[in-house]
Amino acid sequence: MTATVFGLVGALLTGIGLFGLLARPEPLLRILAFNVLGGGIFLVFGAVARRGAGAGFAGDPVPQAIILTGIVVAFAATTLAVALLLRIASDDESDPS
């Protein structure tokens, strides 16, 4: 039951994040929306992991480990996006043309 509830929350978050990514023109909000979208995808996968509980584990540890990996990779992508954004902003500042 818990797995289904959070799986559906993940589906909704994916839609919310995707909408923000496409409909908000501000770059920083797009980065945030991308992360909301990522959180939703991870939660869908986490619901699948929870349903695979067994052998004394609260969830299937294989998808859990992959989600953990995914969170770190998503963070690396976010830092790169922010670095790009700040570089573009500083170029706009020094070169108003």
Added chain:
Amino acid sequence: MMADGLIAAAILGVALATIASRGTFTAVALFIAYGLLLSFAWVRLGAIDIALTEAAIGAGLSGALLLGAASRVAGRGAAMDRRPGRAMTVAIALGCAGVTAALAAAILLLPDPAPSLAPQVAANIGATGLGNPVAAVLMSFRGLDTLLESAVLVLAVIAAWSLAPDDAWGGKPGPMQPVLADGPLALLARLLPPLGILVAVHVLWIGKDAPGGKFQAAAILAAMWMLPWMAGRVVPPPISARWLRVAVAAGPALFIAIGLAGWMTQGAFLAYPPGLALPLIMVVEIALTASIAIALALLVIGPPGRRA
């Protein structure tokens, strides 16, 4: 059940508010709350390892990074594109609703009983000497994923540094921080690091048998470096420093070396010799923690920029 409903409603409310917020600061503050609420959901889903990672990296480090970015683009967070028109917004909303509906249908139509690799993990975890199944998957059964991921962090540092302007190349990373003589940040920057480092070592060590491990420990260590940096008490080394570059690459390089040794002696890349699995895993864990911590901190601090 009640708790699930409340957490779910809170997550959805905060996510909607993030996407709809007017100011970037408000959006980032809501996003940090989103990350913390998500870690509650992970606890409810029985994934304590993920809950710790989400709180430390998804909410903590990301929050510090994004708040810094929000303050630096404040006032000129100008849109690079035009806002989509009304008809386009409706079309986007319909498309996103379709994606949500498809995912929701997939969740509701999942096979029962669910396929699971948990029995295989339980059957083979003894060979690794670890007690935490997620750590066993990360370091042994799916060790290649973890190796590639640690390489991704090295590549991210290289990519971020390559965004430095030409005249700042090789300089000190990140924006200059004013030295704070007093105030809460100056106090915390002196008070928290000894405790935080102790907590990080604990989280790393218990990660072999309980939720925890290198990523969570590395995130705490990175925060303990960033605190004194934000208070102006620590100046990060210039990115041309050789020891810094070696430190970022050392963990993944050691992991690759041990993987190749496994290929030579056991016939498979990343295979551990029987009986030596646990000591080798712990050596790699400790080396990766150090490299990941430095990489995470450097990614939050950012590339060298122009000096104002």
